[in-house]
Amino acid sequence: MTAHRHGRSAAGLLGLALVAAVSLQGCSSAGGAPAVRTVAVTIHYSHFSPARLGVAAGETVRFTITNSDPIDHEFILGDQSVQDREEAGTDRIHDGSIPGMVSAPAGTTVSTVVTFPPHPAQPSLTYACHLPGHYAYGMRGWLQIRS
Ligand SMILES: [Cu+2]
Secondary structure: OHHHHHHHHHHHHHHHHHHHHHHOHHHHOOOOOOOEEEEEEEEEOOEEEOOEEEEEOOOEEEEEEEEOOOOOEEEEEEOHHHHHHHHHOOOOOOEEEEOOEEEEOOOOEEEEEEEOOOOOOOOEEEEEOOOOOHHHHOOEEEEEEEO
16 A cells, blocks of 8 residues: 555656646636536557547646556656656556546546646647557557647
């Protein structure tokens, strides 16, 4: 249990950069709660479908990820530095507490809510799975933030 908790702490640290990159400016939106658009992503044969997504700058999106495979996967959204860090790291558990990062166990549907910045410094992001071998196999997709 102690080791498990330690792993999740590491996940939090790793995720901080993503939060800063993806959500920082979204926190400053004025007014009431923004509308949330749902985008469905399916995982089948270790591929994301669709493999290309578009979102609007400043919008809040709930990604629902349905893993129809009999093996575990994950959905990790971020820029290339995030993907490189996740690929190099040993963190295999994403409990959904970090926007854009969630584990998708075999046969389950999970979700994560991301608020995109109104003026993204990095409009081209990717989503990927970093369980051993999956990224190299090509388990990734591309997300464009439209301004
Ligand atoms: Cu995978």
